[in-house]
Amino acid sequence: MKFSKRIEAMQSSPVRKLVPxxxxxxxxxxxxxHLNIGQPDVKTPxxxxxxxxxxxxxxxxxxxxxxxPELIDAIVDYYKANGLNYDSGEILITNGGSEALMFAMLxxxxxxxxxxxxxxxxxxxxGFGSTVDVSLTPVTTTAENGFHLPSKEEVLAAIxxxxxxxxxxxxxxxxxxxxxxEEVRMLADIAIEKDLFIxxxxxxxxFVYDGEVHxxxxxxxxxxxxxxxxxxxxxxxSACGARIGSLACKNKPLIAQIMKLCQGRxxxxxxxxxxxxxLYKMPKSYYDEVCAEYKGRRDIVxxxxxxxxxxxCEKPKGALYVVAKLPVEDAEEFxxxxxxxxxxxxETVMLxxxxxxxxxxxxxxxxxxxxxxxxxxxxEKAMNCLKEGxxxxxxxxx
Numbered sequence: 379m380k381f382s383k384r385i386e387a388m389q390s391s392p393v394r395k396l397v398p399x400x401x402x403x404x405x406x407x408x409x410x411x412h413l414n415i416g417q418p419d420v421k422t423p424x425x426x427x428x429x430x431x432x433x434x435x436x437x438x439x440x441x442x443x444x445x446x447p448e449l450i451d452a453i454v455d456y457y458k459a460n461g462l463n464y465d466s467g468e469i470l471i472t473n474g475g476s477e478a479l480m481f482a483m484l485x486x487x488x489x490x491x492x493x494x495x496x497x498x499x500x501x502x503x504x505g506f507g508s509t510v511d512v513s514l515t516p517v518t519t520t521a522e523n524g525f526h527l528p529s530k531e532e533v534l535a536a537i538x539x540x541x542x543x544x545x546x547x548x549x550x551x552x553x554x555x556x557x558x559x560e561e562v563r564m565l566a567d568i569a570i571e572k573d574l575f576i577x578x579x580x581x582x583x584x585f586v587y588d589g590e591v592h593x594x595x596x597x598x599x600x601x602x603x604x605x606x607x608x609x610x611x612x613x614x615x616s617a618c619g620a621r622i623g624s625l626a627c628k629n630k631p632l633i634a635q636i637m638k639l640c641q642g643r644x645x646x647x648x649x650x651x652x653x654x655x656x657l658y659k660m661p662k663s664y665y666d667e668v669c670a671e672y673k674g675r676r677d678i679v680x681x682x683x684x685x686x687x688x689x690x691c692e693k694p695k696g697a698l699y700v701v702a703k704l705p706v707e708d709a710e711e712f713x714x715x716x717x718x719x720x721x722x723x724x725e726t727v728m729l730x731x732x733x734x735x736x737x738x739x740x741x742x743x744x745x746x747x748x749x750x751x752x753x754x755x756x757x758e759k760a761m762n763c764l765k766e767g768x769x770x771x772x773x774x775x776x
Contacts, residue, residue: 399717411760414730418751420616425656441645445471452658475610475623487512498735516737525553547579552747554694559593566598581610582697584665587673590695602628615657620650675750682761727763
């Protein structure tokens, strides 16, 4: 029997494909520090669980396809607190940010169209694109430039007649880059000039460090009708398993088209939406505390990497990740070796090979993404494992 070309062309997740090696390591009695996946250990706010426990209904009915009104209104208020003005008719609740991203691609691209993406990028963009027969056109950014965007001329040179949108995360996954207001303005200008949509993945909006300022594409008023804003409660509130995201756009005809996709999948789970309402009511102090926690974790990881011979990286200014060049030829081979062959006092660490975060063949081969999602004590131990592992591996390869 044959499988579809679509599914065969879809890459496996570089974040999850090495999980069997981690499972085998655990079966051997090793403790594995998971720095491969953005699963925070920060406690989900109790208000989520309280709201779920209090939910009282005789029948668990379908929710409205666009989302329950209470959650949409809570997001409207959240946006207002961030200086962004949306009304309830411009927001759709989705099954995580993932569904929002795929719906956006389906709504603005035909099969064979292209989306411009700064690389390295969130690897699932590749998966979503191949699922709907849309290809990603990379614009390469480098650690040497802090993963900031190249010149306007370089971006324009990558646009073809089949380019329909620009897609990026800000702050960036996997790089931690926080794009400047000037960069946001530049891409908004390009979108207007070339009649493109901007799919702006801003799920890490609150996680910005060292005095940097997050500029939302939604703040570019002259481009408002072409900005599709993607959100999620997964990392913002450490509620990854609830799978609640949203899509917002001032272009109401576009919202009406995407609504057809929402109707086709019926609805987002009702009870998780009820819990999410309370999350979006969290005070500013919550974001300040969580941001400070992640900054401390970022500092631990960055300091440790700077002290490892042969490791190169730029200090990330946002999100929960850093991309590091390792003193190895093949980062995936090294990560597998760490899981299969190495332990330090019965412990080892798992990273994500960064090659899968690029669309340009050959890039990222010796790079890894590190997610600083563990508490300070465990991060210290994990980074020590990495240091000792690199020392042993490089000696082995000499």
